[in-house]
Amino acid sequence: DIQMTQSPSTLSASVGDRVTITCRASQSISNWLAWYQQKPGKAPKLLIYEASSLESGVPSRFSGSGSGTEFTLIISSLQPDDFATYYCHQYKTPWTFGQGTKVEIK
């Protein structure tokens, strides 16, 4: 199975900060990568698909980049609603997910 290594595991930031989360795949996955936001007790919410395509309705402060084995999620200006856990997800079967990045208030 493809291993997804996500970093950092925890990130402390303030409103307005630029936040960067990275994800590395153990082998090439082309651009078959999505980013999800999850809040406690809720299902994951799709933010980015195909590594860099913004899901409809998701604010433009979220962006994704990368291909092959290195991927990045950027939040350009952190908002109060963005404090959550973020997961990368490669969807080349069998699916695997990163370990998550918890974005906390600094």
Place this chain on the structure above:
Amino acid sequence: QVQLVQSGAEVKKPGASVKVSCKTSGYTFTTYVIHWVRQAPGQSLEWMGWIDTDNGNTRYSQKFHARVTITRDTSASTADMELSSLTSEDTAVYFCARVLSGVTAGPDYWGQGTLVTVSS
């Protein structure tokens, strides 16, 4: 609007089986594959398998292959996941999620999750 609504929380004893249902609405059921993903407390997400709702074909994770069965009822637009021989390690929230058939993609809509607690 698209909805995936899962059955309620379950408490099971070790060795038992559990069946979780995912009732869909707001789209043509057979045009999407249904995947099942679980999340143990404080942990990341773990893929269990999928079902092609059009022809009933399934594929399971090697980890769960011997214990999981995913079925669908096209007349009810519902997919079910049954997990057998439960242990405390199976305590988790179980999610269903849809992916457009025939494409390599991540899910765009998820169910709300079903907590399964395994305890003696």
